[in-house]
Amino acid sequence: MATPNNSNGTAASKKQFILNAFVMNTPGHLSPGLWRHPRNKTADYNKLSFWTSLATYLDNVGFHAMFIADVLGPYDVYKGPANVDPILAAGAQFPVNDPLYLVPAMAAVTKNIIFGVTASTTYDAPYAHARRFSTVDHLAEGRVAWNIVTSYLDSAARNFGLDTQVEHDERYRIAEEYMQVCYMVMLWEGSWKDDAAPRDTKTGQFAVAGKVRQINHEGKYFKVPGPHICEPSPQRTPFLFQAGTSKAGTEFGAKHAEAVFVGGQTPEKIKDSVDALRKTAAEKYGRHHDHLKILCGMTLVVDETDEAAQKKLDDFLSYGDxxxxxxxxxxxxxxxxxxxxxxxxxxxxxxxxxxxxxxxxxxxxxxxxxxxxxxxxxxxxxLVGGMIPTIVGSPTTVVDELERWASISGVDGFNLTHVVNPGSFEDIAEFVIPELRKRGLFKTAVKKEGATAREVFFGQSHLLDDHTGSQHKWK
Ligand SMILES: Cc1cc2nc3c(=O)[nH]c(=O)nc-3n(C[C@H](O)[C@H](O)[C@H](O)COP(=O)(O)O)c2cc1C
Structure with a gap:
């Protein structure tokens, strides 16, 4: 049943969903073997035109963000050890190209969509990482988010010179100091004053002495004197996504993340993660309950009727590897x-x-x-969507289910996977978004064209005052 609209064309009492497109720079993200489905073009993942078309499309139909997963080693456990043969035919998250290089090109052809890029605190040095993200946040005019991960593959550890992975909770301790270097102590937040680079042709000063400083960080894991080699980008600290749901991961997300991607097969399970995150963020870190957005993954197989959607799923499954x-x-x-x-x-x-x-x-x-x-x-x-839950059905069935998941779990929105691309996001735009809008559950207009990522979610470009990184701003 449709919900009565207010003057903005949205339902007065309902929270509107955040919708992100969950992708990866690889032929087979979460539906192994589907790269060869006739609708799918992910085999062209290594062509820039594939990504600029996708970004343009998602921007036009109103997705909030493109959330790009990444791994730093192959899935080589099955029939292993260290055997990549089983994943080759499916292109199952292998090969996988670096996601960050896609961002400037996609930003150049879009106005609003945010680019959430996964990068690991376990393997990338913080100084180089801060530079890369400042660079793309400049070029994308503030539409960049960092999905902070601590990584989980032994194959990545081996390729970065380790015999095995750093122990799980130790990875989060490293990540904590990594964040200190990045903003707290203080490349992004504290190395440059806002007015440090006036580009003053009269005085001949591009940047001004006394307004750029060393950070001189010396910790257990990192030694970084600084200064930050980039001037502050529109957001300074890129918008912070995080994914990781262990006790240590929840603690980290509650402190640092501005949006968290949680996993789980039922809304009741996801509610446990959501409650733990919000409680820790509020009670331990004094953050406002609405200053942490929480999203869960979802695969939608949708068509005009439940029967047509089931047929579509059967067709997808026939291509699975x-x-x-x-x-x-x-x-x-x-x-x-x-x-x-x-x-x-x-x-x-x-x-x-x-x-x-x-x-x-x-x-x-x-x-x-x-x-x-x-x-x-x-x-x-x-085969379809990996470990991410799947909803199959007509627009009404799918949106009923999305509403149920959100109301039980308390999530703010969804990271939507694709089974085929192009295909899945087009189906969502054709069947799901109109139904969401009818019920007042999805944005009806873009608030401000060219807004930064943080402006879209929180109305300002720089870290909010109750965010832990804010206390280290150089005022
Ligand atoms: C929904 C979800 C998505 C994730 N996506 C990625 C990813 O793209 N790349 C990655 O290296 N790790 C990813 N992770 C892994 C986590 O960042 C983390 O390293 C791993 O889950 C171990 O931490 P945890 O035990 O706290 O969950 C993801 C985790 C979750 C729950």
Whole structure:
């Protein structure tokens, strides 16, 4: 049923969703094997025109952001160790190009869409990282966000000269100091005054002595004298996304993130993460409850009717690559399922660690209680959207479900995956966005053309006063 509109054309009482497009600079992000579907062009991921077309389209239909995932090593656990063969046919997150280079070109052809780029605090040096993000935030006129991750693949660790990954919570301790270097102590926030570079042709001063300073950071993990080699970009600190839901990850997100991407198979599970994040942000870090946006992942397979959407899903599944799916599973969980027979139920066989991973995961999938979680079932389950939950149906069915997820979990919006690209985002624009708008659940107009990322979410370009990085601004 449609909701009555106010004078802005939006429902008076409803919070409007944030909608991001979840992508990766690779042929097979979360639907392994689908690169060869006739609608899909992700095999052209290495062409700039693929990305500029996508950005233009998403900008025109009103998506808030493009959220670009990234990894720094291949998924080589399945049939491993260190074996990439199973993921090659599917292009399953391999090959994967650097996402940051896409941003200036996409920014040049768009006005509003935000570019959320994943970068790891475990492997990129903070000084170089701060420079790269300042550079793109300048070029994109403030439409850049950083998705802060601590990484999870042994293959990445090995390629960065380590025998194995740095221990999980230690990665977050490194990330904490990394943030200190980046803004607190204080490349982005404290190395340059706002008026340090007047470009004054009369006095001959591009930048002014006394308004740019060293930061002289010496910590446990990093030694960075500074100064920041870039002048402040429109946002100074790029808008901060974060993904990671462990206890340490939640603590980190509650302190630093301005938007968090949480995972989970049911809205009830996601609510646990949302509540923990908001409670920690408010009680421990004194942040206003609306100063932390929370999003969950979702795959939408949508068509005019429920039947047509189901047919579309069946067609997608017929292109799925099960070896690629098991390859992704190996990378996400560290478990090599090739060591088991086809009919073993992983809730009950395997090492306790494997059982615990699969059970924790399978328990959260609705309707899975009576069914065995065999290798084949796990592979089938991952073919469309990977571990991200999927809604299949007509516009009414899909939007009813999105409303239900948001109202139970308390999320502010969704990172929407694609099964085919082009294809999935076009289906969302054709079927889902009009239904959302009818119900007052999606923006009806762009607030200010060319707004920075932080302006879009919080109405100002620089960090909010209750954000932990703000106390280190050089005033
Ligand atoms: C929804 C979601 C999306 C993520 N996307 C990425 C990504 O693109 N690249 C990456 O290296 N890690 C990604 N991560 C991993 C986390 O940033 C983190 O490194 C990992 O989950 C371990 O931390 P945790 O135990 O706190 O979750 C993602 C995690 C979640 C929950």
């Amino acid at each position: 099960r070896e690629g799916a098991l390859g992704l599973f190996g990378g996400w969980t560290g478990v090599d399922l090739s060591k088991y027979t086809d009919d073993e139920d992983f809730r009950f066989v395997g090492t306790p660690a494997i059982q615990s991973i699969v059970k924790r995961w399978s328990d959260t999938v609705p309707g899975s209680e009576g069914l065995g979680w065999t290798k084949a079932r796990i592979a089938d389950f991952l």
